[in-house]
Amino acid sequence: MTQAYRLAAGGRIDRSRTLGFSFDGKHYKGYQGDTLASALLANGVHLVGRSFKYHRPRGILSAGAEEPNALAGVGCDDAHYTPNLRATQVELYDGLKAESQNRSPSLVRDYGAVNDLLWRFFPAGFYYKTFMWPRKAWTKFFEPRIREMAGLGRSPQTPDAACYAQRFAHCDVLVIGAGPAGLAAALAAAKTGARVILCDEQAEPGGSLLAEPDAVIDGLPAADWLKAALAQLAAFPKVKVLARTIAFGYFPHNMLGLAESLTDHAGEPDDTSPRGRLWQVRAKEVVIAAGAIERPLVFPDNDRPGIMLAEAARIYAERYGVLPGRKPLVFTAHDSAYRTALALHRAGCAVAGIVDMRPAADGPYAAAARRAGLPIYLASTVSGTGGRLRVARATVVSLAGGAEQRIDCDTILMSGGFTPSVHLFSQSRGKLVFDATLDAFLPGAPAEACRVAGAGAGLQTLKEALESGAAAGAGAVGGAAVTYQVTNAPLARGGFIGVVPGHVDPTSVRAFVDYQNDVTAKDVSLALREGMRSVEHVKRFTTTGMATDQGKLSNMNALGIMSAELGKPVSAIGTTTFRMPYTPVPFGYFAGYARGELFEPERRTAIHGWAAERGAVFEDVGLWKRARYFPQGGEDMRAAVARECRAVRGGVGIFDASTLGKIEVVGPDAAEFLNRMYINAWTKLQPGRLRYGILLREDGFIIDDGVIGRVSETCFHVTTTTGGAPRVLAMMEDYLQTEFPELDVWLTSTTEQYAVIALQGPLARQVIEPLVEGADISAKAMPHMSMVECRIAGVPARLFRVSFTGELGFEINVPADYGRSVWEALMESGLAHGITPYGTETMHVLRAEKGYIIVGQETDGTVTPADVGYSGMIGKAKPDFVGKRALAREAFATQTNRKQLVGLLTADPALVLEEGAHIVADPAQPKPMTMLGHITSSYWSETLGRSIALALLRDGAARTGETLHVPLESGDARVTVVSSVFYDPEGVRLNG
């Protein structure tokens, strides 16, 4: 197919590099330097989408980020597919595959277009009103239908194959936008030696200078000045220019989010190098030079394909060498559209006319248009348009009245003037001020260290843009102001907001305000009639400005309508808040490297490799991977756990307890500090002894537990739960630094210093003894709850005699790098005793048989020591400890029905209850039942040959022997309340 609308010469495209691409399966050609939009226009394609609500045919409206209609899905396959890309920003590459959205089955025949015929029934607020009742109809009928028909694009169904990069960066000045103002700002700042980052959303920096054939800057044609400026910037070592980089978010303290596209323009997906990079830039100063966005005019049927913004049309002609049509009609309230008309006229178009709402058009562009003989209709308006899939005609009428005149045309190029792009400034929480002469919100007082330059600040000439940029860039770093000599770039004036006046009832026709969300002038009027007064209410009721384009084109016109109908100035109505992102950013940018195995650190112990080599099944505990069980042969978990349990109770088991949190508490006041933190008394604990400690929060509830060993008079080895280690250390530091700074004690995490190997079972001593040097570990010399420093397998060790199984047990702490060697030595020593490695599941079962709690399982942040039967551990003589005062509150003392820890036995010994299941007195009571408590732990106990459960039960201690019920999905389970210690209640086995 030929590029029928491509000019023979001119523009910044490379005609020597022809690129093939497809749109909706049809093949076209374009050139290097094209966007998808410019290439489609070169091929005469305007119809590129169907609208969101009415499925009306839509065409390319703009040439930039503000594009609401030309949204395309792009990608060679589903794993590289990105929906909702603006065709005006998609750089063309050879083989590009794009498809239109919101149509079925095709753009030309769209079944959803029936909505267009029913449009009277889809007014603003339609969703709220229609679907309130009945509830079932919403979930069963309306919602699925709406979800199918609405929504933008389709989500890819396969994981994103691309990878993404992230970077933090710092600079003295971040300049956003590399148009004339941004370039001048970057140059002025760079000259002082400052660190400068200049970013621009387009492939090529330059902004408006990329379509500027006339202006002369400091004696150079604009294009040459641009080239020189970029060369100058490249020579500064501390300047970084980021093209294809959108500043999408402005966060507190001058932190900005930039999304840099790295490979999208190149086509060939190479999944090993990043597709894009998220920059998080901390700037001392920010210069926003984001330019201005041309406004559409709101007139009847202003959305047919072929109707586009006038400045965009000029950009297509002068930057891409593409004519949007051959017979354009210009409709304007601003001088700049005359420039477009002239440019197209020069390029060979038959300009059908210039319809200007204003009674007079002076200015140099209007004068030139008159000299060129272009037909001009002053004080006139377009009252309607015709044409099915492409505009073919317009009716023009004088504002003073009279007959409508039909004008044939193939494009309508409209301009309502320019809206400064204040999005980022507003995101930074800077105040916007309405300027009535420009009909625009301008940046007012900044909230961050930022300055706004150029068209974004409401400045209208190239000279002002350059000089305001230079002033901002220099001002940010204390540099000198610069002046520029600019010729052939005259001021263009004008502008309009609201519905264009005319002799048709604007409520009976569709004059679109928000193209992307299909909001018409009628919808805004309706919102006002229904009583909406605040701009925020109108926005939500009509959804104007709420689409992915964030109202870049629609906000001011919506405000103009409100202003006219309410009879209030725009300044009294205000504007809505702009939110990030400025344009949509793919999720991958935010995920960055954090995916798959690198989503979070996977922490592994020193013994992990040994367990993995033996086929252990692992479970996640916090960030840790812990061996859950060690299946042998074809064992399932239950069989493996049963075997491991028998081995520990009958012989000896070995367990990797390295993940336990460990804190070294050192200093003359160590015991006093622990007295104030834990409920237990520590002063009298002798060096070489261990004690089980309970830690409360200040509100009296258990937060952690663990065995604490006194290594010496001034040194304690504190253990915490696996998940609680960082929390406990932070809490201790908090009290130490802020409440007890006078104490001479210091805390150091030693969690990872030690590998911890638990040996449990009646034969445990026989396994360890041959490896011990420097200690007597006989029952007499080393009783339960004692510790000794010695060497084990030649390695310095802290040996604890401690048990979390109820059996004779030891825990060996050795420096982590030696963990695996010592483990292997113990395995070798234990070979003759049938030593059996066991995992966390067996550990859980064995401790439950003994009624030992696990913090976070038997406790949930509302459990006191008394609730789990640990009142006796409280150091009664201590004047204070964290949580003591809270426990003394009358509310606790008078509460009679607290949940307390009990054991439960099912009537059916084979039934293992579900953890979390509720306990009730009468399963026949009406729902919702009165819940007496819940199951916290439940296992098959191989030792007892039946199931066991722990539960928190209201008034549980007084209910021993009672029969209660646990309603389960499989039916009601009868249970008897028993002691929470199921096995060896006297604890004789501990003393083996």
Place this chain on the structure above:
Amino acid sequence: MLLIPCPYCGNRPEIEFAYGGEAHVVRAADPGQVDDAGWTEFLYCRNNPRGDHAERWRHAYGCGRFFNVKRNTYTDHIEASYRIGETRP
């Protein structure tokens, strides 16, 4: 991400810090002397102003020190940071 002035290390990114709640909530030297209402106040009642707020931060991935910051909760502007024990500016 805020830029938080640690009184020890200087300006550092928020990601290095842990928030510690409202500052200057005094734990009584002898909690036994505080009545139930007073202790409930200490445990649960905090200010939630729109504007200036004195709050604790810990430079957890840095020097590890707790300190106080005066931050405007509406603008996020940080007016001062000061060490534990120093009076609120």
Place this chain on the structure above:
Amino acid sequence: MANLVHMVAPARRVPPCADTGDRRYTPVNGGARFLLRLREAAIGPAAEALGIDLAVPLNRASVVNSRGAMRLSPDEWLLLWPETEAASVAPLLAARLTDRRYSLTDISHRQTGLMLNGAAVPDILNSGCALDFDLAAFPVGMVTRTNFFKAEAVLWRQDEFSFYLEVWRSFVPYVWSLLSIVGREYPE
């Protein structure tokens, strides 16, 4: 039962670092590390006992021969010591600071060092560390605790393009993998 004590020659096994093929990264295995905590008054005596200046500013390193003291907090120093001299550290301090108002904790096995050399290293670090590595903001000789992605790290700038990074041992594979992936964006 035979005494097995001498059957085993204990092997020190550091966390695995997969071979990235990136010559800019080198694991630094072994060595002794201590965390030393001191009151202000004890800084002088402790420094004398250890033969190294401890009164350096916060977030600065003090180096003598092959010993280093990194001041990570007003009252906290990370001591990097040759393994052969490690056994003397505790006795030297105990002899001098007889009131025991200090804390010395052996963390030799808690963390592992990684040496990073190359012009792109500041950029590579900035993938997961939010600090400013401009020489004015992070001069040679600066050392600080910070984060690298979701791992806690101690980062010491030994030269403009040479950084020494310490992370807890279980985070080593995670950090190493990230360094390797990010390194590909900045070819050697």
